[in-house]
Structures are given as C-alpha cells and as structure tokens.
Amino acid sequence: MFNRNRLRLLAANITVFVIIFSIFSFIIYSYIRSNQYVRVDKELIISKKLFNKVSSNLEIFIPVANPRVIAVIRNERGELIQGGHISGFYKTYERKLRPKKFNEIFDVNLENYSFRSIAFPVKIEDKTFTVQLLANTNAERDVLKNLLNILVLGGIIILLISIGASWYIADKSMIPILNSWKKQREFVENASHELRTPLTIIQSRLEMLLKYPNSKIIDKIENISPALSETRRISKMVSDLLTLARADSNTTEVEKxxxxxxxxxxxxxxxxxxxxxxxxxxxxxxxxxxxxxxxxxxxxxxxxxxxxxxxxxxxxxxxxxxxxxxxxxxxxxxxxxxxxxxxxxxxxxxxxxxxxxxxxxxxxxxxxxxxxxxxxxxxxxxxxxxxxxxxxxxxxxxxxxxxxxxxxxxx
The missing domain is CATH 3.30.565.10 (Histidine kinase-like ATPase, C-terminal domain)
Structure with a gap:
C-alpha cells in the first residue's frame, strides 16, 4: 500500500515538474522568437517607406537606412530586372523567392538560408513593378535553433533532476504518514492489550458469580469488588483515549x-x-x-x-x-x-x-x-x-x- 502511494506521489511530482518546465520553456521560446523578428520587421517597414522617396530609376535603388535589406524588382511579366544590386544568388532562387502575397511580412526558407520578406506593387511611368524587400534572418534562426536545443537538453536534465527530487520528496512525504500509521498501530495494539486484562478479570469474576446464582451479594463481594474496580479503570482509560484521539484530530481547542x-x-x-x-x-x-x-x-x-x-x-x-x-x-x-x-x-x-x-x-x-x-x-x-x-x-x-x-x- 505504501509503495503504491509512494509511486503515485512520485508520478504526481514528476508531472508537476515537467508541466511547469514545459510552460516556462514555451513562454521563453515564444517571447524570444517574437522579439527576434520584431527588429527585422521594423527594418523592412522602414525600407518600404523609404523606397517611395527614391529616384524613379529602380536599378540604382539601395536602401540607405539598412544595407541588410535587399530589393528584388520584377516587371509586369514577373521577370527580374537586371541590376548591379541583384546577385546571381537571387537569380538562381528566383522562383522560390517569388512572393505569394503583398503588403504582408512573410517567411522565405531556402536550403541553408531564411529571410523575412515583404512585397508591394510600385507604379512608375504607367508601368507597374513588383518590389520585394528581403532581410536575411540566418542569425535569428540560429539563435532560436540553439535556444531550442538548450531547452530540449535542459528539459532532459530537468526531467532527471525532477525524478531524483520527486523520489526524495515522495520519501519525505511518506515519513509522517508512516509515523502516523506506526503510532496508530501501536496505539491500537497497546489499547487492546490494556483493555484485555481488565475485561478478562471482569469476565472471570462474573463467571464465578454465575456458578452460584442463589448466593447473596455480601457473600460474593470478593468477586464483585474487583470487577467494579476494573470497570472504573476501563471507563477512565476510554475517557483518556477519547481525549487523545480528539487531540490527534485537532478537534479540541483550549479556551484561554x-x-x-x-x-x-x-x-x-x-x-x-x-x-x-x-x-x-x-x-x-x-x-x-x-x-x-x-x-x-x-x-x-x-x-x-x-x-x-x-x-x-x-x-x-x-x-x-x-x-x-x-x-x-x-x-x-x-x-x-x-x-x-x-x-x-x-x-x-x-x-x-x-x-x-x-x-x-x-x-x-x-x-x-x-x-x-x-x-x-x-x-x-x-x-x-x-x-x-x-x-x-x-x-x-x-x-x-x-x-x-x-x-x-x-x-
């Protein structure tokens, strides 16, 4: 019974540790992830605003505010406009980089690279061009990846520690239960032993009286007196036991x-x-x-x-x-x-x-x-x-x- 209860306490403690750590890890990861991209998104929005102020010569567009942001420009047919600022990398991945939505920031993931991007249409000299701003987020991705690895490794370590700590706590939690059960068992055994002797005396004396049903009380006083004495003793013992039982259950308070x-x-x-x-x-x-x-x-x-x-x-x-x-x-x-x-x-x-x-x-x-x-x-x-x-x-x-x-x- 006690081993089963110990295992239940162990499982409950481990579950609590794991849940707390999982919630904590989720909050930390979500908070850092959202903050990692806040700065990048802000840079993209600023670059978009600056774009409308530059010369109509799209080929020389380079965002002055942040050189990290690169512009990819497409004509009405979706073809990349050649320019010194467009490298072969963007031409190679042109199809994968092609935007699927406009005026919204979205993620672009390639084989070994990741970007935050925003695309929007620009009309110059009755021609509509698509401008796509890209900001490399490999550094942010690596930070999140390392954070995730740390949280996973930390989770394993916390799990092992929680098992040990839970076992220790379960053992400590069982000590008062075991002591209480031991005291209760000793209490019952001692009470039974103490009551057995006076009950035996009373029984034997009453049995002696039954052997002589026609006798007078004065003739059997030697049997009646011990039985009466033991009855008083049992009464006092039961009263004391009741007092201690109430004391153990904290149902008796002192009135000062x-x-x-x-x-x-x-x-x-x-x-x-x-x-x-x-x-x-x-x-x-x-x-x-x-x-x-x-x-x-x-x-x-x-x-x-x-x-x-x-x-x-x-x-x-x-x-x-x-x-x-x-x-x-x-x-x-x-x-x-x-x-x-x-x-x-x-x-x-x-x-x-x-x-x-x-x-x-x-x-x-x-x-x-x-x-x-x-x-x-x-x-x-x-x-x-x-x-x-x-x-x-x-x-x-x-x-x-x-x-x-x-x-x-x-x-």
Whole structure:
C-alpha cells in the first residue's frame, strides 16, 4: 500500500515538474522568437517607406537606412530586372523567392538560408513593378535553433533532476504518514492489550458469580469488588483515549481566559492534602509568585490532577510532595516534586509516550494506564509551554511545567 502511494506521489511530482518546465520553456521560446523578428520587421517597414522617396530609376535603388535589406524588382511579366544590386544568388532562387502575397511580412526558407520578406506593387511611368524587400534572418534562426536545443537538453536534465527530487520528496512525504500509521498501530495494539486484562478479570469474576446464582451479594463481594474496580479503570482509560484521539484530530481547542493561578492551584491541591493525610503523605504548596495567567482553567486543572495523582501513586508512606509556582525568564513555572521511587535516566523522555510505564505490574495495581502524562504533555503544548522530568535529590522526581507569559498578561 505504501509503495503504491509512494509511486503515485512520485508520478504526481514528476508531472508537476515537467508541466511547469514545459510552460516556462514555451513562454521563453515564444517571447524570444517574437522579439527576434520584431527588429527585422521594423527594418523592412522602414525600407518600404523609404523606397517611395527614391529616384524613379529602380536599378540604382539601395536602401540607405539598412544595407541588410535587399530589393528584388520584377516587371509586369514577373521577370527580374537586371541590376548591379541583384546577385546571381537571387537569380538562381528566383522562383522560390517569388512572393505569394503583398503588403504582408512573410517567411522565405531556402536550403541553408531564411529571410523575412515583404512585397508591394510600385507604379512608375504607367508601368507597374513588383518590389520585394528581403532581410536575411540566418542569425535569428540560429539563435532560436540553439535556444531550442538548450531547452530540449535542459528539459532532459530537468526531467532527471525532477525524478531524483520527486523520489526524495515522495520519501519525505511518506515519513509522517508512516509515523502516523506506526503510532496508530501501536496505539491500537497497546489499547487492546490494556483493555484485555481488565475485561478478562471482569469476565472471570462474573463467571464465578454465575456458578452460584442463589448466593447473596455480601457473600460474593470478593468477586464483585474487583470487577467494579476494573470497570472504573476501563471507563477512565476510554475517557483518556477519547481525549487523545480528539487531540490527534485537532478537534479540541483550549479556551484561554485570565486565571489566578495561585487560587486555582490551592483549590486543586486542597482535596489532595486530605488524601495525603489519610495515606500518611505530606503535600505542600509554595506559591513564590502570585500570577494571573491567560490559560484554559479546565485543562490546567486536568494537568495538575494528573501530576498529583502520579506523585501520590509513586510515593511511599511518610513521603513529602511539594508543589511550587514561580516566575522565571518571563515564564510561569509549576514544579511538582516528590521523594518517591523516581524515574530512570533513560526513561525521562519516554514517560510522556502513550502507554509507557516503567513498572507495568505496579502501575496496573494502582490503576495506571500510561496515558496521563501524554495528556499532560498535550495540554502543555496547547499552551505553547514545555513539560520535562528531572531527578530529585536525594531521590524522587521533579515534573517541571513552563508556561509562557503573554504580553497582555503583564498589563
């Protein structure tokens, strides 16, 4: 499928290159060709006007304005009038040079010569003569011939270059498609794998209940509770998957408004402080700078919930979680610091990938699916910020969120 699409892109790119070059060549050739003969035609017209001012002695006519223009004169019977200005060349080709139309400029092509010509009748002493003015255009013809050869050779070179360039462009164009397809395949595989485990648990627990249809709920709580827990886990996972799917399709936009960040963070942390006390974990909020930021309050709330959930999940009893907010380098910084199990150095970038988890068994026990930090990264990116993971000292993790401060926020 991808090779077929690559070939289609290749053919399309080559076709575009060839069409553009062909149009360009046609315009250049037509323009130069028309301009090549403009000067020659002008000389013929001037010579025709001058002819009417010369002596009635036709045999001594020589256009003074341009010696390039030669006059061939014929009598009423169409015979050439002999004169010093008429060479043997014109006598030899007299029949081929004979004009077929009058008062119009036309081309005359012989074996190795080409001319631009105009013929017109002249009446002198009750006799009608035919005057034909000829201007040699071998130089112009050679210029056009060389130009045509250059365009043909250039066309061949352009065709070869366009094939190479088109192949390169086709390959480059396929990279995001391949990456997207790869991510989509991995996404489906990971989602299927993550859903399979809770569905298996739910199925097995329900099958256990069916074995004892007359039992009371209180007697089978050990089967009902895990099934209910896994159902909640699936619900949250599906919600996260829907959020990421909408993010990928750019159908979800942030709605920014002026928000007091200190008040917002305090409001979000409040229930976590109570939850931390229940688990013997200390959660502290340090607002070093008060700031009103233009942001999507709902998405920032979702971001902090994800970071605090992770901090609580991956810290042991007696741990301390510190949330700091301050301004640095015209950016609003939010740090979530913990002294938990930490993240391996090689996984600091990977933790923001979808479904990535360092300890899958432990994550599954805590209800994690590996989607939270991916959503957090999307939220930060939508606010044109950055999110990074650092090692805390002596142990633990620091998640740093940097949000740019817009000019209107400082007014």
């Amino acid at each position: 408004k002026k928000t007091n960040m200190t008040q917002l963070i305090s409001k979000i942390i409040e229930p976590y402080i109570e939850l931390g006390e229940m688990q013997n974990k200390n959660i502290v909020f340090e607002a070093l700078d008060d700031m009103k930021l233009f942001c999507d309050e709902g998405r920032i709330h979702q971001l902090l919930v994800i970071l605090l959930d992770n901090a609580i999940k991956y810290t042991e009893e007696g741990a301390t979680i510190i949330v700091k907010s301050f301004i640095k380098d015209n950016k609003y910084i939010i740090n979530v610091e913990d002294n938990g199990i930490g993240v391996k150095a090689e996984n600091k970038e990977k933790i923001f990938e979808r479904f990535f988890r360092e300890d899958k068994a432990r994550s599954r026990e805590s209800g994690g699916s590996g989607l939270g930090l991916s959503i957090a990264q999307w939220i930060v990116n939508k606010h044109n910020g950055t999110i990074k993971c650092y090692a805390n000292s002596p142990k633990g993790t620091i998640i740093k969120v940097s949000l740019p401060i817009e000019k209107r926020e400082s007014i």
